[in-house]
Amino acid sequence: MAKVVCVLYDDPVEGYPRSYARDGVPSLERYPDGQTLPTPQAIDFTPGELLGSVSGELGLRKFVEGLGHTLIVTSDKDGADSVLERELPDAEIVISQPFWPAYLTAARIAKAPKLKLAITAGIGSDHVDLQAAMDRGLTVVEITYSNSISVSEHVVMMILSLVRNYIPSYQWVVKKGWNIADCVARSYDLEGMAVGTVAAGRIGLAVLKRLKPFEVHLHYTDRHRLPEAVEQELGLTYHPTVESMVCVCDVVTINCPLHPETEHMFDDTLIAKMKRGAYLVNTARGKICDRDAIARALESGQLAGYAGDVWFPQPAPQDHPWRTMPHHGMTPHTSGTSLSAQARYAAGVREVLECWFEGRPIRENYLIVDSGTLAGAGAHSYSAGNATGGADEAVRFKMRAPGSDSN
Numbered sequence: 001m002a003k004v005v006c007v008l009y010d011d012p013v014e015g016y017p018r019s020y021a022r023d024g025v026p027s028l029e030r031y032p033d034g035q036t037l038p039t040p041q042a043i044d045f046t047p048g049e050l051l052g053s054v055s056g057e058l059g060l061r062k063f064v065e066g067l068g069h070t071l072i073v074t075s076d077k078d079g080a081d082s083v084l085e086r087e088l089p090d091a092e093i094v095i096s097q098p099f100w101p102a103y104l105t106a107a108r109i110a111k112a113p114k115l116k117l118a119i120t121a122g123i124g125s126d127h128v129d130l131q132a133a134m135d136r137g138l139t140v141v142e143i144t145y146s147n148s149i150s151v152s153e154h155v156v157m158m159i160l161s162l163v164r165n166y167i168p169s170y171q172w173v174v175k176k177g178w179n180i181a182d183c184v185a186r187s188y189d190l191e192g193m194a195v196g197t198v199a200a201g202r203i204g205l206a207v208l209k210r211l212k213p214f215e216v217h218l219h220y221t222d223r224h225r226l227p228e229a230v231e232q233e234l235g236l237t238y239h240p241t242v243e244s245m246v247c248v249c250d251v252v253t254i255n256c257p258l259h260p261e262t263e264h265m266f267d268d269t270l271i272a273k274m275k276r277g278a279y280l281v282n283t284a285r286g287k288i289c290d291r292d293a294i295a296r297a298l299e300s301g302q303l304a305g306y307a308g309d310v311w312f313p314q315p316a317p318q319d320h321p322w323r324t325m326p327h328h329g330m331t332p333h334t335s336g337t338s339l340s341a342q343a344r345y346a347a348g349v350r351e352v353l354e355c356w357f358e359g360r361p362i363r364e365n366y367l368i369v370d371s372g373t374l375a376g377a378g379a380h381s382y383s384a385g386n387a388t389g390g391a392d393e394a395v396r397f398k399m400r401a402p403g404s405d406s407n
Contacts (some may be wrong), residue, residue: 002092003070003114004353007084007102008054009119010075016055024048025340031145032206035365037350038143039207043395044390045230045236045342052097058121058346060353067357072204077102088112093356095119095349096348097171099333101127101314109136119352121345122147122336125368126285132384144377145202147336152285154309154335155253158210161329162279162305163190163251170332186304186327190216196249198242198265199256200226203283207253208234221245222256230357241274251279254308257381268293271302283335286316295325303327 006134025048025126045051045059051060059072064071072091077100085186086104088094092114096102106129116288118128120142133140163292169183174368195211196219197204205226208218212234220226221239231238239245242265246252251276256262266280269288274280280303282289291312297303311320314333321329355362367376374384 001068001070001356003055003087003090004060004064004073004093004095005084005087005091005102006058006060006073006095007070007077007100008052008056008058008075009100011053011055012050014271015169017050020050020339021050022048025343031202032149033119033202035145035147035314038146038351039203040347040350040354043347044352045343045346048280048339049341050339051346052099052121052337056342056346058349059348060350063350064353068333069357075100088115091115093117093119093353095121096127097121097337098124098127099314099337103313104128104133106132109133109138113296116305117141117356118402120368121349123243124257124285125378126369130369130374130378133369134372134374134384137368138369139362139371140369140378141352141362141366142368142377143345143352145402146345146348147338147341149206150338151203151255151335152210155207155281155283157212157251158192158281158283158307158329159195159251160280162281162327163188163193163305167329186234190251193217193250194219194248195243195251195253195399196220196239198245198252199252199284200236201255202256204253207255208236212394216251219245219249245269246270246274246277246278249278250275251281254280254282254288256284256288258287259382260269262288264288264290266290266293268296271297272286274302277304279303279305279307282306282310284310286310286312286314291321295321298325298327307328307331309333 027039041183048055054073061071072087074083088108088111091112094102109132116138118138118140123142123144125140125142128140165183165187169248172179172183191214194217197207198221200220218234219237219239220258221242225238228247228282265288273295294306298306305327308391309331310333322328352362368378374382
């Protein structure tokens with residue numbers, strides 16, 4: 001029988017919800033590209049419930065224990081004395097989320113001789129040392145597309161919030177003010193601006209589609225160029241490099257995976273090539289941006305605003321400069337874990353586990369590493385020998401004194 005260790009974020013501070021703002025979530029059958037939503041044989045939860053926290057358990061306990069396996073659910077994931085560290089040696093399966101990542105470093109993988117499968121409940125598996133996973137012959141999967149549209153909606157929200165200066169305006173209301181001039185002194189129309197995305201995969205393309213009705217000029221750069229018909233339909237301008245795109249854009253949104261080629265991509269040098277007063281939105285991974293370069297650019301006015309919900313490491317320390325830098329619109333990593341998205345990625349995890357326990361193939365779209373070889377979405381996004389090892393850096397970050405890291 002297998003031990004399944006599931007690392008989820010903590011329950012709400014006021015306790016697990018007894019009721020919800022809405023009675024449910026819309027029922028969908030397919031994603032925009034035609035891929036079907038997760039199709040487990042059954043689910044033991046109600047869509048719209050809080051599934052991503054410890055008490056929600058991704059709706060897995062009845063299923064896993066009903067097959068005679070052991071399910072450990074915890075939010076305690078960091079440090080040598082954490083529950084995750086204690087349970088790893090006997091774990092066959094580790095389930096984690098990008099929002100509260102259980103960093104599977106090379107060292108942790110070495111301490112887990114029984115580990116065979118790492119599941120990301122959501123999308124983005126850079127918290128797993130993918131090269132170490134390949135070297136060990138592990139399988140790494142994520143629930144592809146489960147929250148891509150959720151993130152794309154969050155991107156559009158953040159772009160509008162920055163450009164229209166929404167957050168400071170809301171704060172004046174909370175402070176019982178009527179300071180119209182203070183609110184509009186940094187407020188502009190998005191209409192007519194040039195907006196570009198770094199990567200036009202599922203999330204980046206969804207962002208472009210949602211922005212088209214705003215009458216903006218759309219740009220993109222990607223290692224895989226989109227079909228000509230898509231470029232014409234959306235009026236896209238393709239750029240072969242990030243540098244050639246950012247210099248013409250008023251707004252840049254980052255939607256690429258984190259790997260060595262993209263780590264610290266937005267540093268002082270690249271930001272200096274952007275238009276003065278441009279806006280930058282990052283819902284991809286925090287380490288794609290140089291932490292202190294972002295803060296400096298906001299202080300100097302080179303950037304008019306920065307928003308995102310990804311940090312490094314996660315959760316972010318209390319003294320992280322992105323909490324206090326000017327003109328930001330940061331949130332915790334929430335873009336892909338709406339209650340709607342949770343229903344999809346919880347169902348996807350159940351589907352993966354059903355396949356694993358029954359010896360059936362896992363959907364190719366979900367695969368990042370298949371028995372040690374890049375596969376599926378992983379083969380599209382990463383390169384063997386150059387896959388992310390950022391999990392180890394996250395651990396080193398936590399061991400340093402506050403403020404001593406360069407990102």
